[in-house]
Structure formats: structure tokens, C-alpha cells
């Protein structure tokens with residue numbers, strides 16, 4: 150069972166943040182101090198005063214064991230995972246630490262002395278260990294426990310952030326999200342083998358492509374030995390009705406029924422097609438997304454869009470059919486070619502520009518740094534998309550900000566006859582749209598340079614190829630969203646971390662800006 154434990158000095162907000170985290174992840178919340186008080190029938194200050202600290206610690210150990218036990222400890226808790234806020238010294242006892250470590254993940258919340266002092270100043274009488282000169286007591290407590298607290302590898306620094314922001318930061322650190330705006334599903338970042346081994350799937354069928362099968366199928370089969378497998382040819386050219394029909398027929402031949410689960414192991418092409426086949430087979434069956442490209446991890450696997458291409462255009466047939474679970478394992482990305490990784494990085498840069506300046510800064514460290522830190526990149530970039538689609542699942546407003554770079558980008562991709570990878574085209578699109586944003590006075594000083602520099606350092610293109618006919622690009626832009634649209638809604642960058650939606654009719658000007666150096 151992977152419970153989530155919040156630990157750290159008093160005043161870091163373990164209970165407040167824990168409650169928000171539990172709500173976000175749709176998990177039950179337990180405050181260990183409350184369990185102790187309920188079991189003892191008196192408050193913690195009373196226990197300390199009447200029975201002393203050693204008895205309190207014994208009660209704490211008992212409460213911890215009850216809280217992680219599979220037996221119901223309260224209404225409806227059953228055997229589910231829980232978010233558990235621990236007391237500030239609860240894991241000093243080795244026994245307690247062993248219980249927590251073997252039952253889940255511990256996240257340490259840390260704060261500066263001053264933050265703790267400000268927060269605790271009003272409630273000092275509820276904390277017997279801090280009675281007296283609060284600043285002095287806190288200083289000595291932090292000194293005494295410094296080595297202990299430093300020994301927990303997962304840490305979130307809470308200073309200067311709201312409880313909601315800290316809960317979100319915890320989700321990024323843990324790689325845990327629950328989406329509920331369209332369908333209900335968890336998104337987990339981590340080892341896919343482990344994550345699949347704890348799901349209780351009935352029959353399942355893995356859909357993958359020939360490249361991914363070569364590198365990663367064995368790992369998945371080792372945890373799901375009974376799963377059937379369908380391997381299809383790789384690439385966008387096969388994201389068509391013929392392949393989808395082949396999937397439907399193979400599902401039938403393999404006895405897939407309404408209780409079965411499709412596992413989409415691959416990039417965006419596999420996710421879109423296997424998701425669509427699952428959406429339509431027997432009026433819809435469950436599927437799990439296991440994205441294997443950076444683009445599919447941070448973008449395509451999130452949001453529930455499935456579909457395939459017609460000869461007349463991309464993604465013309467499709468449906469919204471969210472998966473039951475998305476498992477993103479950044480180690481699967483190590484077998485990607487540099488070109489595929491770069492292409493995915495364009496979407497990551499986009500997420501940074503939309504709402505995460507820190508992520509944008511990480512991108513500017515270049516591809517070698519990214520390769521060494523894929524885990525961090527994936528966690529942050531996924532969190533941006535999840536936040537946007539949770540707020541606006543059906544693209545009525547803010548979701549349109551995800552189109553940054555895509556109006557010019559899609560057109561350039563199309564006119565290149567898909568010679569450019571999607572991310573390469575989006576990089577060109579972002580550079581062009583940033584320049585247009587500066588031309589109309591929207592983008593702040595230095596924005597264009599920052600966007601171009603970061604894309605270049607990653608090895609992504611920023612110029613429309615010289616030989617690409619400009620009038621074809623403009624025509625493709627008008628055709629992209631709506632036939633011959635007069636006005637097109639652009640997502641234009643204002644600063645790193647902010648994008649505005651702007652209606653544009655003068656597309657010639659957009660392309661002219663892109664030519665400026």
C-alpha cells in the first residue's frame with residue numbers, strides 16, 4: 150500500500166496541506182494527532198502533562214500502526230491509500246520510521262525558522278514541546294532534529310507559498326495526480342512495472358508499435374504475463390482506419406470483452422488509436438495509457454482525446470474517452486532518438502512559457518542536462534497540462550492557451566508534408582508567434598530572445614524554412630481550425646509564465662514578423 154505521509158517540523162502546515170492533497174487525489178485524510186487524541190480520550194497537551202512524553206510516543210506508535218492497517222479506521226476508509234499527516238517528531242522512533250517507509254512515501258515539509266515562528270506564534274499553548282520562549286525552542290528543536298529531517302529524500306519547501314500551491318508542489322514531487330474534470334483517473338509518474346503490478350486487471354491486451362515493442366514490451370509482459378499483445382507498424386502514416394479496424398478485430402479474436410482493459414504502450418500515435426479503439430469497441434471499454442515518448446507523456450496522454458487520421462487530414466475522426474489510468478515512466482524515454490526527444494521538448498518549453506517560468510529555466514539548460522533530469526522535466530511539464538485541462542476540459546477558455554505555437558506550427562508542419570516533426574514545427578511556431586506578440590506590443594522586453602535562445606539551445610529550429618511558400622502557410626493557417634476563417638484566435642506569449650488569447654485577422658503580419666531578425 151502506498152500511503153502518503155506528510156512529515157516535518159511543527160508549523161509547516163502538514164494538516165492543512167495534507168487535507169488539500171487528499172482532496173486533490175480523492176484519497177481519505179488522517180491527522181495522526183487527532184487519532185492519538187481520540188484513542189486516548191484527551192488532548193495532546195493533557196497527555197503530555199498527565200502521562201509524559203514517553204507515553205505520548207507509545208500512543209503515537211499505536212496510532213500510526215492503526216492508520217496504515219488495512220482494517221477500516223473510520224467511515225469508508227477500507228483498504229485504500231491514505232494521506233497521513235504525522236506529528237513533528239513522529240518518525241524519530243526507528244520503529245515508526247520503518248512502518249511509514251514500508252507502507253508508503255514520506256514527504257518532508259520544511260520551512261525557515263522565521264516562517265515557523267510566525268505561524269506558531271498564535272497557537273503555542275497547543276504545543277507543549279514549544280512552551281516558553283518560542284523562537285529559542287524552535288531554534289533548538291531544528292538544531293536537534295537537523296540530521297534527522299535531512300535524512301528524508303523527498304522534501305518540499307513551503308516558505309512563501311499558499312497551502313494550495315504547496316499541495317500542488319507535493320503532487321509534482323510525488324508524481325501523483327487525480328483528474329476528474331472529464332472522467333475520473335489517476336496519473337502516476339514512476340516505475341511502470343511496479344505501478345502495473347499493483348493494479349488488479351482482469352483480462353488485458355497490450356497495443357504497441359514495433360519500435361516500442363523492441364525496447365519495452367518485455368518489461369510490461371513480465372508484470373502482466375497473461376496479457377495478449379498486438380504490435381502495429383510505427384508512425385503517423387499508420388494512424389488510420391485500417392489499423393483501428395485491425396485493433397477491433399484483434400480484440401474480438403483475443404476474447405476481449407467489456408471487463409477487459411486495453412493498455413496503450415507507445416507514443417501519441419498508439420495512445421490516440423488504442424484509446425479510440427477502446428472508446429468504440431463494445432460501446433467503450435477501459436484503457437490505460439503508458440506513454441513512451443516525451444510528447445505523449447507531457448501532452449497527448451493527458452486530456453482524453455483519442456482518434457485517427459483520414460487521408461483528408463489529421464485527427465478528423467475521434468472521441469473523448471479518458472483512460473482509467475496514465476502511467477508515465479520517464480526511464481522509458483531513454484531509448485528515444487535525440488530528434489524525438491527534442492520534438493517533445495518543444496511542448497515542454499511551451500508549458501514553461503504558458504505557466505511555469507522555473508520549468509522554462511530548466512529547459513534553457515540544454516538537451517544534455519534534460520537527458521540527465523528527465524524525471525524532473527516530465528513531472529513539472531505534466532503538472533502544467535493537468536492544471537489547464539482540469540480547469541477547462543472541453544476547451545471553452547483557458548485550454549486554448551495550449552495552442553501556443555500551434556497556429557503557425559500546424560501550418561508549417563502541414564506545408565512541410567510532415568518532413569518536420571511536430572515539435573520542430575511547434576518550435577518554429579512559438580518563435581514566430583512570440584515575434585508577432587512583440588510586434589503588436591504585447592510581449593514584454595526580452596521575451597523573444599528568451600524563447601529563441603531556449604529553443605536553440607535544445608537544438609530546435611526557430612526559422613520558417615526559406616524554401617517554404619509563405620502563401621501556403623497562410624492558407625494552411627486559415628484552413629486549420631475552420632474553413633477559411635477570417636479571424637483566428639492565437640495564444641500569444643506576454644511574458645514567461647503568461648499567455649493571452651488574441652483574435653488576429655492579419656495573418657500576413659504574423660508571417661512578416663517571423664522573418665524579422
Ligand SMILES: NC(=O)c1ccc[n+]([C@@H]2O[C@H](COP(=O)([O-])OP(=O)(O)OC[C@H]3O[C@@H](n4cnc5c(N)ncnc54)[C@H](O)[C@@H]3O)[C@@H](O)[C@H]2O)c1
Pocket residue numbers: 358359360361364383384385388415416417418419421441442443444445448449450451452453454455463464481482483484485486489571
Ligand atoms: N490526444 C491528444 O491530445 C494529442 C495531443 C498531441 C499529439 N497527439 C498525437 O500524437 C501523435 C504524435 O505522438 P508522438 O510524437 O509520440 O509520435 P509516435 O507515437 O509516432 O512516436 C514517435 C516515434 O518514436 C517511436 N517511439 C515511441 N516510444 C519510443 C521509445 N520509448 N523508444 C524508442 N522509440 C520510441 C515510435 O515508434 C515512433 O516511431 C500525433 O499523431 C498527434 O496527433 C495527440
